[in-house]
Every structure is written in structure tokens, then in C-alpha cells.
Amino acid sequence: MLANLLLVEDDPEIANVICDTFRHEGYAVTWATTGLEGWEDFKSSTYDLVLVDLMLPEMDGLTLCKNIRWDSDVPIIIISARQEDAMKVEGLDIGADDYVAKPFSLHELKARVASHLRRWHRYQGVEEAAETSTFENGLTLYMDERKVFIDEKEIVLTVKEFDLLRLLAQNPSRVFTKEELFAHVWQQIDHEDLHTVTVHVKSLREKLGDPVKNSLFIQTVWGKGYRFIGEER
Template identity: 70%
Template sequence: MQTRLLLVEDDPEIARVVRDMFVRDGYHVTWATTGLEGWEDFQEAHYDIALVDLMLPEMDGFTLCKNIRWNSDIPLIIISARKEDEDKIEGLDIGADDYVAKPFSLKELKARVESQLRRWNRYQGVPRHENKSSFNGGVTIYWDQNKVHVNEEETPLTVKEFDLLRVLAQNPERIFSKEELFEHVWRQVDQDGLHTVTVHIKSLRTKLKDPVKTPQYIQTIWGKGYQFIGELL
């Protein structure tokens, strides 16, 4: 099978050269020119590795990398003209596996991609999450079926409600702001979307039978956002 590579780069000259090199080497390359486009592409297909620029329109590379990492453990390589140590540290802190500064040689980039893929392939077959997770209080999430049972009865969730539950429950130690959840689930950057998140969280809590004052699953962290606190059985 072809290795699927997601390239998110708004400079057409750099992107075409990088894309053409990997296509010649037998990769299937998807090229996105904005952060939002890259996030949509990632959501719609399976990829083995992603190359992400930092200075992107619509959604910056840091945010895109965070969104990808919350959903997947695939290798992530940042390619950027920003050479400050702070940018490199932030990139690695949010889950990137490597940082390649522009200008770079194609041979070096190819070598780094192949190195990350070798490392990734060693651990493939070890799933990040089980197909099913059961929590105290009677909630069971079936990840591969996009279904939730409450007290052994299926509770229908909308697509957005399940996506919200997925990102929260699969990253239980993290507090997500409304802005982050809106960007991640709705794939948009819009301050007006914060009310949308509030409404969907309220609906999700109702369906999970999770009271706001004594939550078992979704806790409001005042002034910061939401955190999943469910206890696995």
C-alpha cells in the first residue's frame, strides 16, 4: 500500500517541489494550502504522516498540529522558516515529532520522513484506544461504531455531539477551551461559535445523564473550558 502523506504548506513553490519528490518515491500526497483545509483533509482520510508549516492562513500550524495530535499518533513534522527556539519548543510540546527549519534540503526532509515512518511502523498494530470504553456511572462508548450506551441502552448522539465526546474522552487530562473545541469539531475559527459549543455540551450532558453540579463525565473548569473526568472500569 502507498504511504499517505498530508502536506500543509501555503507556499506553492515549496509545496510543489516537496510533493513531486514524494510522489516520485511512490507516496500518495495530499496538498492543502490552509490550516483549515489541512484539518478537513485529515478528517476525511487516513494518513501515515503529516508535514505542517507554521505560518498558515485560516488556522495556524500550531493549532492544526494540536488538532491532529488529539485524534491521532501519526508522525508529525513541522516545516517552518521560524527558527526561534521558542517556536521549536512549542511545536514539540504540542506533539510534533520533528522540526525542520527552512530552507532545508530535500534529502534531509526525505531522510527525516523515512526515519519517523520507520519508528511509527514499529508501533503500528498497538491501538491508541480500545474499540470500547466503559465508565463508572453506566456510560459505554463504542469508538468504531460512533455509539454510546447509557445504562446498557443506546443513546442517540448527533455527529457533533459524538465528536465532542470523542476529543474530550480520549484526552482526559486536558482542559479544552470553547475556542479549541469549536476549531476542532466544527473546523472553523469563529468567535460566534462559542455559544454553539455551550449548547452542544449542554445537550451532551443531558443525554449522558450528567448533572452540571455533580458531574461524572464532563466537568466545567470555570474560566478555562471543559475536561472529561469519567473513571474507566
């Protein structure tokens, strides 16, 4: 297998052509038909590259790209019929690595995929020290082991609490809305249940000993959401 690809495309005709082409070349391809399905697939497996259409049901392509980029540096190629420069710029600004306009040449798409995979595999060959993150005031996150310590004492977090903390800590100073946190961590877009985010952030703060006033790690940005302010050591 050359690489494991995730294709998120709601047009079955286009998707089938792409899947058949890359599978014939020796790639493994997972096909998702909605943005939310693509996000669920991404969270449940490991991919070397993601191909994303912009006009998707349930979760649009730009939102999906943002969710993926907050969680991973995996190459993302947008495939879209939207050819406006502003849309291309927005896609690249949120973290996509390339933008291919429909209709496209399969030869060109294969070449671009191969090029990004070469860079990605070289990047992965470099040892990264990001598996453990240590911050002032005694906070340490072990990403692979999903463990959290305060002053060398382990803090037991739920799955969602750890996912919230990891997302915030991996994107320091970025303000996340409750809608963004709910879509990313709970993989849902039901905005009527955003109180769940508030409850989990409150519980996370209590376990970390992080007061709302004079916050050490998670700061509330009133009217907007939350951001991580811990200083990395």
C-alpha cells in the same frame, strides 16, 4: 504506494517541490494551502504522516498540530522558517514528532519521513485496546462504531455530540476552551458562534444524565471551558 502524506504549506514553490519529490518516490501526497483546509483534509481521509508549516492562513500550524494530536497519534513533522529554540520546543510540546527548519535538504526530509513512517507502521502493528473505552457510572464508548451506552442502554447522539464526547474522553482532565472545541469539532474558527458549543454540551449532558453540579463525565471549568472527568475502568 509507500504511504499517504498530508502536506500543509501555503508557499506553492516549496509545496510543489515537496509534492513532486515524494510522489516520484512512490508516496501519495495531498496538498493543503491553509491550516483550516489541512484540518478538513485530515478529518476526511486517513494519512500516515503530516507535514505542517507554522505560518499558515486561517489556522496557524501550531493550532493545526494540536487539533491533529488530540485526534490521532499520526507522525507530525513541522517544516518552518522559524528557527528560534522556543518555537521548536513549543511545536514539540504540543505533540509534533520532529521539526525541520527552512531551508532544508530534500534528502534529509525524505530520510526523516521514512524514519517516522517505520516507527508509525511498527506502532500500528501492535493491537490497541483503545477502540472501546469504559468508564465508571456505566459509560461505554465504541469509537469505531460511534456508539455510546449508559448501563448497556444505547444513547443516540448527533455527529457533533459524539465528536465532542470522544475528543474530551480521549484527552481526560485536559481543559478545552470553547474556541478549541469549535475549531476541532466544527472545523471553523468563527469565534462569534461559540454558543453552538454551549448548546451541544448541554444536550450531551442531558442525554448522558450528567448533572452540571456533581458532574460524572463532563465538568465545566468556570471561565475556561470543559474537561472530561470520567474514571476509566
